[in-house]
Amino acid sequence: MTPPPPGPLRVAIVGAGPAGLYTAASLLTHFRSRLPSPDAAASAPAAAVTARAVATPKALPPLADAAAAAGAPTGVGLPSTRRAPPPLPPPPSAPPLAIDIYEAAAVPFGLIRSGVAPDHGSVKRVAATLDEAVLRHPAVRLFANTPVSANRAGGGDSTDSEGRGGLTQGSCVPLRALQAAYHAVVVAAGGGRGVVPPLPGAHLRGVLPALDYVGWLNGHPPASATVTASAAAVAGAAAAASETLPPGGLSPDTPVASAVVIGAGNVALDVARSLVTAPPGLAAATDAATGAVGVLAAWEAAATASASRRRTVTLVARRGPAQAAWTPKELRELLGGISPVEGGGRWAVSVEPEAVALDAVDAAAVAKARPSRRCIEALQAAAAASVARQGTEGGAGAGKDGGDVDGGGKSPLEATREVRFRFCLRPEAFLPSPTDGTRVGAVRFARVALGGPAGRRTGTLTGETLTLPADMVVTATGYAGCPLAGGPGGLPRDPATGGVAHVGGRVVAAFSGTGDAGGADATLHVGLYVAGWAKRGPTGIIATNKWDAEETAAAVVADWTAGRLVHPAATAAAAAAATAEADADADAVGSATWDAPGDPAAGAIAMAAAAGRQVVDAAGWARIDAAERAAGAAAGKASGVREKVVALPALLALARGEPVGSARERAAAAAVDRRRGG
Numbered sequence: 001m002t003p004p005p006p007g008p009l010r011v012a013i014v015g016a017g018p019a020g021l022y023t024a025a026s027l028l029t030h031f032r033s034r035l036p037s038p039d040a041a042a043s044a045p046a047a048a049v050t051a052r053a054v055a056t057p058k059a060l061p062p063l064a065d066a067a068a069a070a071g072a073p074t075g076v077g078l079p080s081t082r083r084a085p086p087p088l089p090p091p092p093s094a095p096p097l098a099i100d101i102y103e104a105a106a107v108p109f110g111l112i113r114s115g116v117a118p119d120h121g122s123v124k125r126v127a128a129t130l131d132e133a134v135l136r137h138p139a140v141r142l143f144a145n146t147p148v149s150a151n152r153a154g155g156g157d158s159t160d161s162e163g164r165g166g167l168t169q170g171s172c173v174p175l176r177a178l179q180a181a182y183h184a185v186v187v188a189a190g191g192g193r194g195v196v197p198p199l200p201g202a203h204l205r206g207v208l209p210a211l212d213y214v215g216w217l218n219g220h221p222p223a224s225a226t227v228t229a230s231a232a233a234v235a236g237a238a239a240a241a242s243e244t245l246p247p248g249g250l251s252p253d254t255p256v257a258s259a260v261v262i263g264a265g266n267v268a269l270d271v272a273r274s275l276v277t278a279p280p281g282l283a284a285a286t287d288a289a290t291g292a293v294g295v296l297a298a299w300e301a302a303a304t305a306s307a308s309r310r311r312t313v314t315l316v317a318r319r320g321p322a323q324a325a326w327t328p329k330e331l332r333e334l335l336g337g338i339s340p341v342e343g344g345g346r347w348a349v350s351v352e353p354e355a356v357a358l359d360a361v362d363a364a365a366v367a368k369a370r371p372s373r374r375c376i377e378a379l380q381a382a383a384a385a386s387v388a389r390q391g392t393e394g395g396a397g398a399g400k401d402g403g404d405v406d407g408g409g410k411s412p413l414e415a416t417r418e419v420r421f422r423f424c425l426r427p428e429a430f431l432p433s434p435t436d437g438t439r440v441g442a443v444r445f446a447r448v449a450l451g452g453p454a455g456r457r458t459g460t461l462t463g464e465t466l467t468l469p470a471d472m473v474v475t476a477t478g479y480a481g482c483p484l485a486g487g488p489g490g491l492p493r494d495p496a497t498g499g500v501a502h503v504g505g506r507v508v509a510a511f512s513g514t515g516d517a518g519g520a521d522a523t524l525h526v527g528l529y530v531a532g533w534a535k536r537g538p539t540g541i542i543a544t545n546k547w548d549a550e551e552t553a554a555a556v557v558a559d560w561t562a563g564r565l566v567h568p569a570a571t572a573a574a575a576a577a578a579t580a581e582a583d584a585d586a587d588a589v590g591s592a593t594w595d596a597p598g599d600p601a602a603g604a605i606a607m608a609a610a611a612g613r614q615v616v617d618a619a620g621w622a623r624i625d626a627a628e629r630a631a632g633a634a635a636g637k638a639s640g641v642r643e644k645v646v647a648l649p650a651l652l653a654l655a656r657g658e659p660v661g662s663a664r665e666r667a668a669a670a671a672v673d674r675r676r677g678g
Contacts, residue, residue, distance in 0.1 A: 008098045012182040015189030016103035017110020018545040019532020021130040026553035031097040104147035106651045114220035117270035118286035119341045144616035147172045150484040171611035181600035183565040190533025193480040201430030205249030206440040210476035219289030219644035252298030256471040263476030264317035264324035276417040281344030314420045322362035328374040335382045347417035351383040355423045365454035479538040497537030500530045505552030620655030
């Protein structure tokens with residue numbers, strides 16, 4: 001066995017979401033006996049931790065000096081402002097592990113922050129655990145607001161493919177440059193774009209993917225800017241054939257009385273639940289963005305003042321209830337008709353009994369799968385309750401095709417909100433509103449009948465159609481693949497998952513697109529790994545990333561121990577090629593070059609500075625975190641619930657230690673608005 005080279009194992013992780021952070025945590029666990037302990041103050045009160053984390057150092061280390069010389073804005077949250085390691089006795093040898101985490105967004109935690117439903121605060125609390133265990137560890141550095149591209153810096157897919165962080169693709173750090181500077185690079189940025197089925201009318205305002213809607217509700221800056229895009233901005237983007245600005249159109253001035261959510265997974269349930277939760281509950285008990293909650297409140301007020309006094313959300317599945325991907329807990333949460341947050345209110349639920357009556361094939365399959373059986377039982381119980389309620393109301397109730405319900409016998413809150421379940425409906429077209437041809441007004445579905453064996457059931461058109469009114473349509477039917485996979489120069493894509501082709505987390509050098517990517521003759525990219533959605537595709541829950549990351553981290557450690565991860569400088573040909581490409585990329589964004597003899601991140605920081613981009617480090621994130629928590633307390637939110645900062649210029653101002661609303665932040669915000677045409 002070839003021994004590992006002297007010095008620490010240097011690892012770059014692309015993505016500060018759950019996959020990337022769990023990978024870092026697992027690596028730290030592997031080396032824990034030889035690493036200095038995390039800051040002892042991690043167990044101290046939060047105020048003490050924050051105070052030290054944002055303290056200004058007396059002197060800037062060489063890395064910050066290099067960035068400043070390259071033209072970085074003064075006060076930028078660079079590694080110079082990271083908290084120093086605790087005053088512990090020096091270890092017997094140099095620390096064996098150094099991890100740098102590159103993140104496209106200005107803040108860490110990925111979908112934990114921007115994709116988990118705001119009323120699932122218990123799930124979001126894992127972010128605090130990862131913050132303490134990983135981002136505050138002295139062996140870890142964070143470089144947020146720093147997207148990475150799989151291709152040349154001036155083009156191609158990147159972790160910033162949706163404009164996360166408000167950057168242009170020309171300012172991305174090339175992946176090959178990271179490979180030239182680190183022993184191992186782990187790609188954990190697998191969250192691709194949300195998708196809308198390419199049907200007639202998909203361009204209409206009010207039709208949007210669930211990823212954008214949930215991001216807007218969570219205060220994710222690019223989602224907040226695009227989902228609420230003005231009509232003028234949308235028209236300008238359409239004229240320019242831009243793909244960076246979704247239709248948007250969610251505003252207080254365009255009330256949503258009828259919404260359609262297409263999908264049969266937990267995300268679809270989250271979207272439906274948010275649309276029938278009382279906005280005051282969301283505002284007081286969750287970290288939902290204030291602007292988004294204000295829009296929901298305006299919609300509810302408009303519906304209450306209308307003749308029907310109703311807001312209806314119809315959840316439509318393309319196949320039957322036995323094929324749904326949701327989990328029992330989340331399904332029962334929506335079927336129960338009571339918000340999980342205090343003040344979230346109640347809603348009515350309508351399920352057609354015949355829609356959840358299984359045929360022999362589905363019944364046999366469900367009987368063998370406990371989670372599916374529990375879901376079917378919950379749906380059938382809700383269907384029985386729907387029938388009983390309609391009988392109590394003297395026959396009034398939800399019609400099969402979405403007719404109005406008079407609300408008799410319900411509480412006032414129930415009478416204004418209702419969730420309806422529909423199954424075996426395939427969307428055919430999004431239809432424009434009769435009063436505004438730029439907005440969606442309805443969805444036309446085709447009824448299907450299921451056939452085929454269990455596990456491979458497919459829908460056959462029956463010839464019947466159904467049109468449901470819809471002021472807004474949210475499609476929760478999946479995501480585009482990993483942004484770093486596929487395309488010219490991108491990592492090899494596995495079409496079966498949409499992620500990167502790999503063997504146990506090790507990226508393969510080439511993949512034909514058929515067969516087993518992990519065959520005996522597979523050729524691997526030495527030192528290149530994947531984790532999370534980039535590895536397995538957009539599946540699983542937050543905890544799935546932990547198990548997934550452990551396998552990838554174990555592969556890194558095994559390769560390092562076996563001596564397969566030589567220092568990049570030792571592989572002269574590969575390093576020269578990567579450096580040449582990185583130098584060409586740097587020419588596209590400035591005069592910076594990739595020359596990092598001492599610090600592997602120096603080139604990335606210099607490149608970011610040359611592009612005029614502010615890098616946010618762990619101390620900058622600590623400032624943002626403290627400010628959001630303080631704002632939540634000032635707004636009277638529940639204990640520990642933050643008030644999110646939504647505008648990117650404001651986030652960057654906080655990272656610099658400047659108050660939100662400063663002249664510099666206002667000027668930056670105005671520049672962003674001008675670029676977006678809003």
